[in-house]
Amino acid sequence: MHYLAEGLRLPTNVLDYTILILYFVVVLGVGFAARASVKTSLDFFLSGRSLPAWVTGLAFVAANLGALEILGMAANGAQYGVYTVHWYWVGAIPAMVFLGLVMMPFYYGSKVRSVPEFLLHRYGPSSHLLSSIIFSVASVLIAGVNLYAMAIVVEALLGWPQWVAIVVAGLFVLAYITLGGLSSAIYNEVLQFFVILAALIPLTVVGLRRIGGFGGLKDALTDSHGPNFVSAWGGTGIGSSNPLGANWLTIVLGLGFCLSFGYWTTNFAEVQRALSARNLSAAQRTPLIAAFPKVLIPLIVVVPGLIALVMSPDIGSKTSGLQYNDAIPLLMSELLPNGVLGLAVTGLLAAFMAGMAANVSSFNTVFTNDIWRAYVRKGRSDGYYLLTGRVVTAIGVLAGMGTAFIASSFSNIMNYLQTLFSFFNVPLFCVFIIGMFWRRATAAAGFWGLLCGTVAALINYFWLYRADVISIPSDQGANFVSAIVAFVVGGVVMVAVTPFTTPRPVESLAGLVYGTTAPGVAEPPAPGDEAWYRRPAVLGWSALILAALCYIPFSL
Amino acid sequence: MSEEYEYRHEVEDLQQKSATAARLFDVRRIIGGLFVIYGIIVLIAGFTASDADVRKASGININLWTGACMLAVGLLFLLWMKLRPLSAPGAEPKPEPARPGGGPGAGPGPGETGGREPGTGPGEAGGRGPGAGEG
Numbered sequence: 139m140h141y142l143a144e145g146l147r148l149p150t151n152v153l154d155y156t157i158l159i160l161y162f163v164v165v166l167g168v169g170f171a172a173r174a175s176v177k178t179s180l181d182f183f184l185s186g187r188s189l190p191a192w193v194t195g196l197a198f199v200a201a202n203l204g205a206l207e208i209l210g211m212a213a214n215g216a217q218y219g220v221y222t223v224h225w226y227w228v229g230a231i232p233a234m235v236f237l238g239l240v241m242m243p244f245y246y247g248s249k250v251r252s253v254p255e256f257l258l259h260r261y262g263p264s265s266h267l268l269s270s271i272i273f274s275v276a277s278v279l280i281a282g283v284n285l286y287a288m289a290i291v292v293e294a295l296l297g298w299p300q301w302v303a304i305v306v307a308g309l310f311v312l313a314y315i316t317l318g319g320l321s322s323a324i325y326n327e328v329l330q331f332f333v334i335l336a337a338l339i340p341l342t343v344v345g346l347r348r349i350g351g352f353g354g355l356k357d358a359l360t361d362s363h364g365p366n367f368v369s370a371w372g373g374t375g376i377g378s379s380n381p382l383g384a385n386w387l388t389i390v391l392g393l394g395f396c397l398s399f400g401y402w403t404t405n406f407a408e409v410q411r412a413l414s415a416r417n418l419s420a421a422q423r424t425p426l427i428a429a430f431p432k433v434l435i436p437l438i439v440v441v442p443g444l445i446a447l448v449m450s451p452d453i454g455s456k457t458s459g460l461q462y463n464d465a466i467p468l469l470m471s472e473l474l475p476n477g478v479l480g481l482a483v484t485g486l487l488a489a490f491m492a493g494m495a496a497n498v499s500s501f502n503t504v505f506t507n508d509i510w511r512a513y514v515r516k517g518r519s520d521g522y523y524l525l526t527g528r529v530v531t532a533i534g535v536l537a538g539m540g541t542a543f544i545a546s547s548f549s550n551i552m553n554y555l556q557t558l559f560s561f562f563n564v565p566l567f568c569v570f571i572i573g574m575f576w577r578r579a580t581a582a583a584g585f586w587g588l589l590c591g592t593v594a595a596l597i598n599y600f601w602l603y604r605a606d607v608i609s610i611p612s613d614q615g616a617n618f619v620s621a622i623v624a625f626v627v628g629g630v631v632m633v634a635v636t637p638f639t640t641p642r643p644v645e646s647l648a649g650l651v652y653g654t655t656a657p658g659v660a661e662p663p664a665p666g667d668e669a670w671y672r673r674p675a676v677l678g679w680s681a682l683i684l685a686a687l688c689y690i691p692f693s694l
Numbered sequence: 695m696s697e698e699y700e701y702r703h704e705v706e707d708l709q710q711k712s713a714t715a716a717r718l719f720d721v722r723r724i725i726g727g728l729f730v731i732y733g734i735i736v737l738i739a740g741f742t743a744s745d746a747d748v749r750k751a752s753g754i755n756i757n758l759w760t761g762a763c764m765l766a767v768g769l770l771f772l773l774w775m776k777l778r779p780l781s782a783p784g785a786e787p788k789p790e791p792a793r794p795g796g797g798p799g800a801g802p803g804p805g806e807t808g809g810r811e812p813g814t815g816p817g818e819a820g821g822r823g824p825g826a827g828e829g
Binding site: 153156157160161164167168171172174175176177178179180181185186187188189193248249250251255259321325328329332333336339340343344345347348416472473474475476477478481520 | 701702705706708709711712713714715716717718719721724725728729731732735736739740743746747748750751752753754756757759760761763764767
């Protein structure tokens with residue numbers, strides 16, 4: 139049970155609450171203002187495919203920068219040390235670049251409205267329905283996790299009862315998405331991105347100053363935890379032990395390939411942002427633009443986790459009453475005076491709401507288009523589906539409130555999320571990548587690959603690992619291994635099933651498989667997109683090189 | 695063309711009818727406006743900071759610095775919007791108007807939220823993005 143110490147109650151005053159209330163007003167205002175732009179279901183679900191790349195790019199990174207991510211990664215920083223950077227530089231950037239450069243032409247170019255819809259056209263209804271249901275359930279669960287975590291944090295920091303926090307945040311998210319649809323969610327995400335920067339940068343600056351800068355941080359941690367704690371790869375040899383419970387192979391394959399590619403390239407909460415871009419070039423640039431802030435985010439998320447460990451060395455132990463997840467709240471209460479404190483609280487709440495909004499706005503799209511419209515009520519008018527989307531939004535938020543309690547059985551919230559992702563996204567990525575590059579892969583192969591991969595990961599995690607049949611030192615290490623298992627099983631099953639089943643006719647795969655183009659849908663590039671700095675390849679490779687360079691100071 | 699492509703026509707059709715491009719307001723106005731207001735509030739807190747406030751923040755008057763940076767970022771967003779406004783609604787999304795020339799004044803702006811690196815990426819991305827000035 140996650141529990142924040144009483145001592146974290148923040149000394150908030152009128153100034154802080156002014157800043158917070160102002161934000162809530164603006165969030166709602168964005169919803170009302172965006173309502174005028176919602177005329178069709180495409181406006182509601184995909185912003186009419188008309189947004190510029192810098193907006194979708196920042197929303198792409200902000201959708202991932204929920205409060206769970208922020209608190210969880212700071213917690214991982216305090217618990218595992220500098221190893222946490224792997225979640226960014228190996229565990230995000232390559233996948234984001236791959237999404238932009240390789241996969242986006244299939245997604246955007248084929249004009250699908252969701253990730254599951256791609257499965258429908260590539261493989262057929264069985265895998266489509268399976269994936270849509272898994273995604274819908276997972277989205278609601280994650281929204282619930284988010285709400286529950288927020289309620290605990292808000293209760294500890296501000297003294298609000300948990301139900302108040304859940305109701306207030308839930309209803310605000312419900313209101314602004316129901317009103318303005320995805321545009322409203324995306325605009326609020328862009329706003330939230332900057333508010334989070336404004337909250338975390340002062341926190342990091344003051345914290346670093348307190349403990350004597352990066353030099354002081356490194357010295358203090360080396361003294362207390364040894365040199366491997368401040369290195370990215372030290373102690374990750376196969377067979378050697380480290381706090382993460384993983385070796386370089388499971389880090390690179392499990393986290394860097396399976397988990398990361400699964401999350402970034404097939405999680406519709408992310409991909410949806412790119413699908414709302416105004417043309418293919420902007421869609422490709424969405425994850426690539428997002429990659430640059432993503433490279434630098436550890437500076438304001440993982441570093442505060444490390445600072446918290448130096449300032450309160452017994453954090454995470456039974457005696458201190460402080461959990462790793464309390465790292466950032468601890469710094470807020472110790473370091474920030476009123477004013478900036480209100481900003482930090484606002485940033486945290488903004489992050490919670492945006493994280494939840496990303497889940498809700500992708501959930502309503504998949505449920506309405508891929509379940510309701512495809513299998514329950516076909517062929518109605520566009521206005522009918524627009525209304526359905528709004529109703530489903532409300533249902534999704536209410537269901538998220540109801541499932542908030544599920545989060546309570548894991549000590550580290552991040553583990554829970556990673557666990558869900560390793561089950562739901564990795565097999566999906568496996569099916570996608572094989573489907574995009576192997577024309578022969580059949581509908582049956584897609585369905586069975588998806589199902590077997592998911593089941594294999596569940597078996598590996600809950601049976602083999604939890605019941606100690608195989609020995610993996612930590613939950614994170616087990617997640618990495620489960621992800622590899624899901625990918626391999628999914629892939630093997632697909633290859634095994636394909637020869638015995640009928641392939642889809644070649645003409646139905648145009649634009650969905652590598653080496654084919656969809657007839658008559660090529661869009662002319664927008665003027666200005668030829669500029670060298672807007673070329674996806676330049677952006678993508680720059681992000682990769684930047685991420686690799688970031689490893690150098692932590693590897694020598 | 696077979697029914698396989700029906701959904702594509704539907705999406706194209708909806709895209710034609712879509713109102714987002716024409717009627718969605720400019721997000722830079724919201725970011726700029728909120729950051730200017732926040733900047734002023736926090737700046738005032740900085741001017742009236744007590745010794746205890748400064749001591750708590752390791753000897754930095756963090757409200758002053760944060761407020762000033764946020765104000766600057768907010769103003770840069772508003773300036774960027776002024777220099778490269780959204781094109782007039784009603785224009786077809788396909789034949790996009792030529793981009794206005796000139797440097798994006800607010801390019802690196804958002805990056806300077808706190809005068810530190812983490813924002814530089816998005817800031818530059820903003821500057822060289824497709825230019826919110828297009829329809």
